[in-house]
Amino acid sequence: MAAGLRTVILLSFVLAVGFLLIILSCALWQNWLPLLVALTFVLAPLPNALFSHCGSDDLNYEGSGPIDLGRFITSIIVVSGVALPIILAHSEVINPKACVMSIVGGGLVYGTILAYSAAFSQEDAEYE
Amino acid sequence: MSFFNCSPSSSSPLRIQVQVETEVQVEPDQNNSHGPRTTSTVSSPHSPLPQPPLATPSHLYSRTMSIPRSNYDPRRVCLNPFPEISLGKHRRTAGVYLAGALFALANWTFLDAAVLSAHAHSPWGQPDQDPPVHVSFVDWIPGICSLLGYLVITLIDKDRVRGDEGFGDSRAVWRARLFLFIGFALMAGGLAGSVTVLILKYILNGFPDQFTYYGYANVSQSVALMLSAIVLWIAQSGGSEYEYNLTL
Numbered sequence: 001m002a003a004g005l006r007t008v009i010l011l012s013f014v015l016a017v018g019f020l021l022i023i024l025s026c027a028l029w030q031n032w033l034p035l036l037v038a039l040t041f042v043l044a045p046l047p048n049a050l051f052s053h054c055g056s057d058d059l060n061y062e063g064s065g066p067i068d069l070g071r072f073i074t075s076i077i078v079v080s081g082v083a084l085p086i087i088l089a090h091s092e093v094i095n096p097k098a099c100v101m102s103i104v105g106g107g108l109v110y111g112t113i114l115a116y117s118a119a120f121s122q123e124d125a126e127y128e
Numbered sequence: 129m130s131f132f133n134c135s136p137s138s139s140s141p142l143r144i145q146v147q148v149e150t151e152v153q154v155e156p157d158q159n160n161s162h163g164p165r166t167t168s169t170v171s172s173p174h175s176p177l178p179q180p181p182l183a184t185p186s187h188l189y190s191r192t193m194s195i196p197r198s199n200y201d202p203r204r205v206c207l208n209p210f211p212e213i214s215l216g217k218h219r220r221t222a223g224v225y226l227a228g229a230l231f232a233l234a235n236w237t238f239l240d241a242a243v244l245s246a247h248a249h250s251p252w253g254q255p256d257q258d259p260p261v262h263v264s265f266v267d268w269i270p271g272i273c274s275l276l277g278y279l280v281i282t283l284i285d286k287d288r289v290r291g292d293e294g295f296g297d298s299r300a301v302w303r304a305r306l307f308l309f310i311g312f313a314l315m316a317g318g319l320a321g322s323v324t325v326l327i328l329k330y331i332l333n334g335f336p337d338q339f340t341y342y343g344y345a346n347v348s349q350s351v352a353l354m355l356s357a358i359v360l361w362i363a364q365s366g367g368s369e370y371e372y373n374l375t376l
Contacts, residue, residue: 068220068224068364071221071224071225071228072224072225072227072228072231072360073228074225074228075224075225075226075227075228075229075231075232076228076229076231076232077232078229078232079228079229079232079233079236080232080236083232083233083236083240084236086240087236087239087240087243087244088243090240090243090244091240091243091244091246091247092247093243093247
């Protein structure tokens with residue numbers, strides 16, 4: 001239990017650092033467009049979470065069209081989250097440093113979400 | 129493997145050999161990702177070959193005919209078989225993720241060109257010199273064609289195209305192939321249109337590289353959309369082959 005608590009605290013710190021980087025990348029240059037990155041990365045695990053319950057069976061690999069759709073949309077959203085600041089920096093709407101900061105922050109946020117869900121599912125499997 | 133089990137179990141040592149055989153058969157499914165599958169299946173027919181206890185010739189005949197020999201596989205075409213890259217269970221997942229990433233990359237590449245064109249400004253110190261060309265609706269047409277083709281290809285039922293007998297009628301197969309043709313024609317038309325726009329609008333007019341980039345982004349959008357469709361198709365239609373390997 002202590003290890004789980006430590007994991008949660010660590011993950012929350014990483015999440016806070018990620019949001020700090022994103023907000024800093026917005027606030028330092030008075031340009032709040034990189035905040036879209038945070039929204040994108042927060043929305044990224046949503047399709048997988050929604051569509052994973054539509055699959056009938058884990059052993060059935062063929063009829064999992066909704067799961068595939070969820071993964072497709074997740075992948076699109078993740079790539080969009082990385083590509084959006086690059087494009088904004090390319091057309092000189094935002095500063096290149098803000099682009100790097102927002103990408104790193106978004107990656108931390110998304111990694112936190114992934115690690116959190118993975119840790120919890122593992123604990124559930126261990127518990128049962 | 130099925131007729132080993134139904135072979136007459138008159139003598140017990142023959143039974144033990146059958147068990148060894150199943151163990152060898154299961155193994156290549158697990159470490160599929162390490163290399164070509166043929167090397168692992170090569171070992172399977174050889175291991176039970178020293179078989180003095182098999183007295184009846186019918187056993188021998190059936191055993192040698194059942195599994196392709198190591199140096200003669202009737203399904204083989206090339207002299208050196210292709211290294212079969214398959215990630216096993218996760219191949220479909222990885223393929224779908226890769227297809228989604230390519231799809232997003234394609235569209236963001238073109239949107240990059242569009243945003244860049246919208247924010248293009250005159251060079252420093254020359255305020256009266258406007259950028260000579262912008263991304264207009266003509267540049268969007270090939271991308272729209274490719275997206276429509278992508279939609280058509282994705283919505284087709286993969287089993288219909290393969291034309292398996294047993295479900296549906298033959299007209300359904302014919303219609304599915306027609307729709308597949310329309311989808312691929314739309315995608316190819318998008319690719320051709322993007323190349324046309326690149327050549328006619330940007331290269332022939334002799335714009336500098338900064339503006340020719342719009343045309344190249346258009347072409348790469350079409351190419352990446354086509355790659356994404358192919359990857360998605362392969363990932364989604366490869367499941368049956370895996371099942372076949374499992375039930376072999």
